[in-house]
Amino acid sequence: MKKSVLYIAKPWLLLFGGILVFVLLALFLNFRIDLTEENRYSLHPATEAVLTGITEPLHVEILLMGENLPGEMRRLQKSIEETVRTFNSYSPEKITYSYFDPLSLPESERVDFILTLSDYGINPTNLAVLRNSGQQEQLIFPGILVSNAEYETGALVLSGDRGMGQDQILNQSIENLEFELSNAIRKLISPESSSIAMIMGHGEMSSDEGFGLVEALDGDFELFKVPLEQAEKPADLAGFKMIFIQGPKESYTEREVYLLDQYVMGGGNLVVLLDGVAVEIENAGGQGTLAMPIDLGLDNLLFRYGIRVNKDLIQDLNFGYFPVMGGNFGDQQQLVPLPWPFYVLAGRVQDHAITKGLDVIQFRFVSSLDTVKADGVTKTPLIFSSDLSRILPAPARVAFADMDQQPDVKQFGLKNLPLAYLLEGEFTSLYKNRFLPDGFAKADFKESGQGKVVVIGDGDVFQAQTNLEDGAPLALGEDPFSQTTFANKLFLKNLVQYLGDPEGIIASRTRTFKIRPLNKMKVAQQKTFWQGLNVLAPVVVLLFLGGIVWWIRRNKYSKPLN
Numbered sequence: 001m002k003k004s005v006l007y008i009a010k011p012w013l014l015l016f017g018g019i020l021v022f023v024l025l026a027l028f029l030n031f032r033i034d035l036t037e038e039n040r041y042s043l044h045p046a047t048e049a050v051l052t053g054i055t056e057p058l059h060v061e062i063l064l065m066g067e068n069l070p071g072e073m074r075r076l077q078k079s080i081e082e083t084v085r086t087f088n089s090y091s092p093e094k095i096t097y098s099y100f101d102p103l104s105l106p107e108s109e110r111v112d113f114i115l116t117l118s119d120y121g122i123n124p125t126n127l128a129v130l131r132n133s134g135q136q137e138q139l140i141f142p143g144i145l146v147s148n149a150e151y152e153t154g155a156l157v158l159s160g161d162r163g164m165g166q167d168q169i170l171n172q173s174i175e176n177l178e179f180e181l182s183n184a185i186r187k188l189i190s191p192e193s194s195s196i197a198m199i200m201g202h203g204e205m206s207s208d209e210g211f212g213l214v215e216a217l218d219g220d221f222e223l224f225k226v227p228l229e230q231a232e233k234p235a236d237l238a239g240f241k242m243i244f245i246q247g248p249k250e251s252y253t254e255r256e257v258y259l260l261d262q263y264v265m266g267g268g269n270l271v272v273l274l275d276g277v278a279v280e281i282e283n284a285g286g287q288g289t290l291a292m293p294i295d296l297g298l299d300n301l302l303f304r305y306g307i308r309v310n311k312d313l314i315q316d317l318n319f320g321y322f323p324v325m326g327g328n329f330g331d332q333q334q335l336v337p338l339p340w341p342f343y344v345l346a347g348r349v350q351d352h353a354i355t356k357g358l359d360v361i362q363f364r365f366v367s368s369l370d371t372v373k374a375d376g377v378t379k380t381p382l383i384f385s386s387d388l389s390r391i392l393p394a395p396a397r398v399a400f401a402d403m404d405q406q407p408d409v410k411q412f413g414l415k416n417l418p419l420a421y422l423l424e425g426e427f428t429s430l431y432k433n434r435f436l437p438d439g440f441a442k443a444d445f446k447e448s449g450q451g452k453v454v455v456i457g458d459g460d461v462f463q464a465q466t467n468l469e470d471g472a473p474l475a476l477g478e479d480p481f482s483q484t485t486f487a488n489k490l491f492l493k494n495l496v497q498y499l500g501d502p503e504g505i506i507a508s509r510t511r512t513f514k515i516r517p518l519n520k521m522k523v524a525q526q527k528t529f530w531q532g533l534n535v536l537a538p539v540v541v542l543l544f545l546g547g548i549v550w551w552i553r554r555n556k557y558s559k560p561l562n
Helices: 005-028 045-052 071-090 107-119 166-175 177-189 211-217 254-265 299-305 400-404 488-500 505-510 520-557
Strands: 058-062 095-099 125-131 134-140 143-147 152-156 195-200 222-227 242-246 269-273 289-293 307-309 312-316 319-329 332-346 361-364 369-371 377-384 389-393 396-398 418-428 448-456
Touching (some): 058 071, 071 177, 152 177, 177 505, 211 488, 254 448, 269 488, 312 396, 361 488
Parallel strands (some): 058 095, 195 222, 195 242
Antiparallel strands (some): 125 134, 143 152, 307 369, 319 332, 332 361, 377 418
């Protein structure tokens, strides 16, 4: 008897109907399941919030290109792609990507384009690659460009401390990809409109007039130079997201200290870059000069908040260089860079959203910090000296003549000296149970409040140095003597982002991906076993399952019909 058409078509209808149902579910249901231990393919809630604010398509250009890239660079390449695709899954608008090699541009356009990339912090890196002719150096640009229909911005994606191994630097860079890409998107779709006050009137920013801060944060924040003496009440400062005090040379009055205190009590963010001693570097020739203690009127305020800037100087054998006149070459005096232990190169940082993965940060004449009891305040050291440091109490000798002497390593017996502290929590006012300065009403006084305070024992850490040839200010972190760019600018950027929104996208910098290297000994010992298992086991399983199917069909169809 012939089978009906419906009987024959039923399996096919069920098959195509099921496929249609899955297609419809895929169109209307969007979900992801991340089964990795460290949630590698999940995004921080702050990143998701940034992506939901995208209102037009975005495009990401991946600049990391080149022939015969080593495996670790290809892995970073792949991770950038995966991050962009993950972002696209969460974004209401499409995020596409493509590759672009800056070296492919014509010579006439290449230089200008590379200079543009440097404005985004993307500097070329020399990479050793293997080719048929042997190992050669190749220039790569480890960065990305993010653009919409009108604007473009960029970000560097290769980061890490110089003391790290290649695997650690790569892993650190992959961990930071979410932050770097989301931060670039944030700057593109919603530029920051918050304002920062740079206090002036006490000799602050004397070396660069605030250029270092302005150059580093231009486009991210509005910066204002604020004479504190003109503020009449704490409310005059309340509109600033942050207040920076950079290396004052003259003392603050009681009235000004009260304004700063009440700003913190009102939930403000105060960054204090304070020198414990005064150094007249121009007098360091010959017999040298003495670094003398300096009282700037802020010690009591910081002590109440739980920290003290000591009257001393730190020397470190992980040091920078300072130029001195080394004689004449013809009729020209020659500058010779000599080791200068007062210029501390700090590469040891806290595993914190502000400092994680930062490269070396340069400090010039930095004082040590001590913490004191302050109930309700959490104190987090951010940056440390090396294992070979020492403290010179004031008055401390500062002389160029000491550069000629080999330092005695035995005298550098201190290590991990904190150079910067982050204070968070419930602060108690310096003026609690005290008379207020004249002119301030008791009714407006706040005796405690939630705020954040950052204290660094170096007033110059965010001040730019100058070009030796024309005296023009350099970008923050550029050293005119060693031709090296330190991480001072990135430290500043991370700092202001954290103070502005500690739970925002800066929090994604705390993500950690575990490095799971293969055990080379086990690989050598068990290589043959695992190769055989991966090649033969699937064949054996298929033969076994095929044998079972054959046996079932044989028993079913070999029975005689009754």
